[in-house]
Amino acid sequence: MTDDERLARVALARIVEPGDEVGGRWLRQYGARKTLQRLTTEGEPLPWVTPKRWEALRARAAHIRPKRDLEEAAAAGVRFLVPGDGEWPGQLDDLGDGRPVGLWVRGTANVRMWALRSVAVVGARACTEYGAHMAAALGAGLAERGWVVVSGGAYGVDGAAHRGVLGVGGATVAVLACGVDRPYPRGHVQLIGRIAEQGLVVGELPPGEHPTPSRFILRNRVIAALTRGTVVVEAAHRSGALVTARAAQRLGRFTMGVPGPATSALSAGVHDLLRGEAVLVSDAAEVVELVGDMGELAPDRRGPVLPRDLLEPGARQVLAALPGRGAAPPDEIARGAGTTVDDAVGRLYELRALGYVERHGDGWKLTRQAMISVSPDRRSG
Incomplete structure (x- = not known):
């Protein structure tokens, strides 16, 4: 990819919202540089948008500073990846026109290599002690087996999974719904800093961008696409973790759930998944048996020998x-x-x-x- 195309993608990352499939069609049909040119100059609007939407995009385009974005990112130890880079994780291409315009990355590890052997562990923010314990145990167990654990850096299950990995010196990736230079939630600034030192922090949004409810939802498709499978640990009927799981199913990834009490509202969403195509798992060995290579089998479960x-x-x-x-x-x-x-x-x-x-x-x-x-x-x- 040429420098002009790369710089145009930096600009478009600030203009087009994550997961915007119309923007993805423009990129596929016209390329980044020509798309940006049409957005920043007077002339006929690009196709497939209403006049109102076109004016909103044009208003954003009037305030882009792509070179400054790259400078601020470099100062914060952040790099920008685009499709075609050697480090670009090819799994994201499965998102089609909803593929990220680019990825902002903190951390020294190779994103593509880590994504090849990764599992998502997601779940409720207001999780129970049981949910936190299971998430941490899964994170640690997967890391000890050489797997990368991907989650969203949020409170609850996400944070517990990340901490479980960090506790055993493993590899973990936090996918954020904001600029990777401004971690969110604020209470996880130290945790996300540790992840950046020991693993990777990635996101679609340029430096300084803040999260919104829609950005959280759209972020989940990246978690699903980046990994071989998604494990849900506690999720109510209305949960972002279920969005991640359903995105994984649409992409042909493995979907797994950790069961909880039948009376728990925080496990109701997981149980619905398990009644469908999701697979019940209770520990890291069972996850690896599903997503791993041939022969990576979980031990037989037997009662005591009398x-x-x-x-x-x-x-x-x-x-x-x-x-x-x-x-x-x-x-x-x-x-x-x-x-x-x-x-x-x-x-x-x-x-x-x-x-x-x-x-x-x-x-x-x-x-x-x-x-x-x-x-x-x-x-x-």
């Missing part, structure tokens, strides 16, 4: 045939176990040696050790 699980099948059958209370003769035990009396007697002596049964006259009964290891139903029966 001593009786180690018995031979025939011995387990005989043990199961003994009554919960009192003694039984060998022939009754053999019938219950579906075997011969001789086989049952042999198994009973094996079980006695292991401490499971004891002989009482002509009958056999469970020992106290065996009674503890059997189910409550048998102990009562």
Whole structure:
């Protein structure tokens, strides 16, 4: 991309709102320099906009200072990326005409390389202790497995996920809905500063720009596109995190949800996702199994191995045939176990040696050790 085209994109980043698909069509059809020229000179309006919208864009164009924007960005340690740069994350191209005009980046890591192995963790701002714990655990677990965690730098789940990553020395990216030189929210200035030092802070808006409700919503499409999949940890029915998840689904990315109490309004949105195409996950290993490479499997989930699980099948059958209370003769035990009396007697002596049964006259009964290891139903029966 030529210097003129790059400088034109810097200017357009201040004129066109994030996600403006009409602006994206202009860029695709006319290029950045010609689009800017039409916006800054008298003449016929560009297509696909109303006269009112055209005048509003022209008013913004009258106040652009692209060279000054680049100078202020450089002074703040911020660089500007455009499509075609070696560091440009190609996943953003999946947004089509809604693709960012460019990306403002704080931090030294390579955005493209980090995006190739990244997962978004998003959720409620006013999260519960459970939500904060799960977000931090997911962030730390993903980082320890070599994954980059992307979130929005907000209060609640976002902040917990970022802190979980930072706590284990991992890689994290905050995608902001404002200029990356003026972090928002104010209470996260230190956190976002740490992210810039240890990871990356990125955004579509030029230096000094402030967030608005619509910019928060549109920012979420970048989080979804930048990553292989999105995990939602706590989200009410009306939640920006659900916007991110639905954007991920439209883009063909994996969508995952962490379940919560069925009575919690903060988990209601997640549960709706899980009733659809989202996949339930409970830890980082399950996330990686879904978004990772072949063979990156989560461990099998099993209950504890009990001593009786180690018995031979025939011995387990005989043990199961003994009554919960009192003694039984060998022939009754053999019938219950579906075997011969001789086989049952042999198994009973094996079980006695292991401490499971004891002989009482002509009958056999469970020992106290065996009674503890059997189910409550048998102990009562």
